Amino acid sequence: MTQGLESDAGLRAWLTQRAGLWQGIEAQLAKLTRGRRHTVDEANAAVAGYRALAHDLSMARRVLPDSRVTRYLESSYWRAHSLLTRPAHRFVSDLAKILREDVPAITRELRGAIFAVTALFVLSAAAGASLVHRYPELASLFLSEEAINDVETGKLWTEGILNVFPPAYVSIQIFTNNIVVALTAALFGVIFGLGTFYFMVLNGLLLGGVFAFTAQHGLGMRLFEFVSAHGPVELTTICLAGAVGVSIGESLIRPRLATRLASFQSAVARGSQYLAMCVLLLIVCGLIEGHISPDPSYPLWSRLVIGWSWWFVAMCVVTGRIWRQPAVTPSRSTPAAAP
């Protein structure tokens, strides 16, 4: 086959003849790359083009090694290869699968880590509260000077926030901050879990310290009122993200797969599905915190109802109970299936 191509004239003729074909294949691949719904004929044409490129690349490597033609063909061949072997796009069904199957399964896998992180957070909060209760001056470690002055004059820093910024802006700012906090709690697990450990301890100390300081100045109930609508899910989600961090750290300390890298990648892939769910929960928490929490027209009972109802729904999503079908019991009136 390559005999005719060894002469310059044969090679020129071959290149001139094939250049038109490559142009056609390139246009076809570009069209297939852009769109997502293709006919069987288009798919068959792409496979034929891929085989033609493989043939020409093989030829070019023999007669024109290290040439621009060969590099161009290698690039086109790789593109065709990637296009034909790429997984199908099923965004909605993939997302549904993550929420229905993967998230509950990951919750079961991370059960131990979730309990451990939650316990760590609660203990740190208790320690923070105890420290500030005994040494009030430590509040300066957790709160800005302005916030401390506000509390000492009987005013919470959260009051009147809607007079300064619109609820939508407050919501965006809050859920962005919460998402960064959750991601940090999870990603810092890469330091063999230690990053997550310190992060959860720090946040627990901060929460406990702030509550103790406001309680000392008679504002504890008002702060509780402020956080009761969004707090339950927000704090739970931070603990769930922390559990992802623990699993990432554990994948590096005790790899379950052949290599540490493979184990790390697997933990991150599973964890990222869980974090996607955490982000969705935190966006709703941000909306509540921006629209309901600072609004004094909502009484405490309504905040508690909103907060714990949302927490119940969130836990049903996390555990998969929301998707679980009731067990089907065969009815006596139902005719037996035909053999």
Place this chain on the structure above:
Amino acid sequence: MDATEIDEGLRIRSVTGVDFTLPVAGVGGRSFAFVIDLHIRAIAAATWLLVAQVIVTAVAAGSGSTAIMWTAVPAGAIYFLYHPIVELIMGGRTPGKRIAGIRVVMRDGSPPGAGPILVRNVFRLVDSLPFAYAVGLIACFTTDRQVRIGDMAAGTLLIYDDAPTREAVTALVAQGTAAGLSAPQAELVDDLLTRWEALGPGHRLHLARQMILQFEPGATLENSGTIGEHDALRRLSALLRPSAPAAPA
């Protein structure tokens, strides 16, 4: 896809039996792309900030909170979401990566999906610590595939993707055919003309004389010694583009 990591890059095995190798991009290409993208997103965010500020001031008479909603929030989104969104749209590339001739691929050579792109970008939180992407740079310098932690987590790596375009190849083939040169000969001449300014005068003249002697009909060894720089450039250009006027000195 079946892939093996070898010294020259990532070798991909295909069902046709024709394997190919993707060259892995290094820290230089990666940093170059990042610096370009940094400027693009900073300029885009600043432009939005300025334009939106002018419009909001004119329309809403400068209401403070509304102004922030329409200026700072989208500008922040442009700056911080630039990488994941542009990589998703451009299939693992950004304008900076395009200029640097690199592309994000999975470790099996396939294009990355939305999940891996989001993971590698979310891990910038870790890679950018404590400042100036120090963690990411150290990871790149110390790993065999020169990847940062985000790439390790997502199972991605960067490859060089700066193959010649079809236009360049077909034009060269057509030029070579018209001038009676073979494709490799035309490529040689074209390469020399492209790199002319970068080469030293002695070297380029030596190469030019050899090519003229080889490819130009009627050129003789006796005459080749007298060919000057300007003459060599003109005759090489004429070899590649016989109908074109002489190249400027």
